[in-house]
Amino acid sequence: MPVTQLDHVAIATPDLDVGSAPYTALGLHPEGPDEDVGSQGVRVRAFHVGDTLIELLMPIRDDSPIAAFLEKRGPGLHHTAYRVTDLDAEMTRLMAEGGHFLGSTPTPGRAGTRVAFLHPKWGQGTLIELVEHPAGAAQ
Ligand SMILES: CC[C@H](C(=O)O)C(=O)SCCNC(=O)CCNC(=O)[C@H](O)C(C)(C)COP(=O)(O)OP(=O)(O)OC[C@H]1O[C@@H](n2cnc3c(N)ncnc32)[C@H](O)[C@@H]1OP(=O)(O)O
Ligand SMILES: [Co+2]
Numbered sequence: 715m716p717v718t719q720l721d722h723v724a725i726a727t728p729d730l731d732v733g734s735a736p737y738t739a740l741g742l743h744p745e746g747p748d749e750d751v752g753s754q755g756v757r758v759r760a761f762h763v764g765d766t767l768i769e770l771l772m773p774i775r776d777d778s779p780i781a782a783f784l785e786k787r788g789p790g791l792h793h794t795a796y797r798v799t800d801l802d803a804e805m806t807r808l809m810a811e812g813g814h815f816l817g818s819t820p821t822p823g824r825a826g827t828r829v830a831f832l833h834p835k836w837g838q839g840t841l842i843e844l845v846e847h848p849a850g851a852a853q
Contacts, residue, residue, distance in 0.1 A: 715798070715799055715800070715803075715804075716798070716807075717796035717798055717804075717844070718799065718847070719766070719796070719797050720766045720795070720796060721766060721767065721795040721843075721845045721847070722767035722768065722769040722794075722845075723766070723768055723793075723794055724768075724769040724770075724771055724792040724793045724794070724795065724843075725768065725769070725770050725789070725790065726771050726772075726783050726784055726789055726791075726792040727770055727771065727772055728772065728773075728789060729772060730748060730757060730759045730770055730772045733759075733770045733789065734759060734761075734770060737761045737770075742761040742762065742768065743761065743762065744759055744760065744761055745760040746760070749824055749825070750774060751822065751823065754778060754779065754821075754823075755773055755774055755775030755777055755779075755781070756771045756774060756780050757772045757773075757774050758770065758771055760824065760825075769795070769824065771792060780792070792841065793831070793840070793841035794840060794841075794842060794843070795829070795842070795843035795844070795845050796843070796844055796845070797845055797846075797847045798844050798845070798846055798847070799846070799847065799848055799849045800846070800848070801820050801828050801830060801844055802820070804844055805830055813832055813836060814832060814833040814835065815830055815831065815832055815833070816831040816832070816833055817830065817831070820846065823843075827846055829843055829844065829845050829846070830843070830844050831844075832844070
């Protein structure tokens with residue numbers, strides 16, 4: 715089954731406190747403590763917006779994709795992410811239809827999720843992430 719909803723909109727920033735300013739000004743609140751995700755070399759701060767999230771991403775390693783993004787493009791919109799119930803099945807389906815994934819298997823994401831990314835070229839200029847939320851799991 716394809717995507718069920720928008721999961722998050724991700725913003726790259728060199729400093730989570732500075733990057734948070736617009737969202738706290740809008741009255742949004744962090745979902746919980748900041749989370750380091752080693753596989754991506756990032757520290758994440760997530761803000762609830764209804765049933766979706768703003769995901770602020772700050773690099774904590776020089777080899778992080780976010781460090782490269784900031785170097786080339788500066789802070790700002792980084793990717794959009796969508797929920798799927800079965801990530802492996804969705805990857806298989808999309809690969810069969812020409813989807814260009816960055817890696818052949820899911821990787822660890824925020825809050826213990828499994829995630830996969832589709833190349834920005836495939837996304838017509840947008841980096842698209844799929845986030846697995848198995849059916850019935852706490853949303
Ligand atoms: C904590 C996990 C969290 C979660 O949700 O759970 C995350 O989301 S972690 C997010 C950070 N991780 C990633 O982004 C992993 C996937 N990203 C990558 O593998 C790279 O960033 C990649 C391949 C998208 C870009 O790599 P790189 O910058 O080294 O390649 P290029 O500079 O050659 O870029 C190729 C081409 O794509 C354009 N580009 C790059 N990044 C983006 C972007 N975020 N959005 C849109 N377009 C992007 C870049 O400009 C190049 O286009 P060109 O026309 O050739 O200039
Ligand atoms: Co993300």
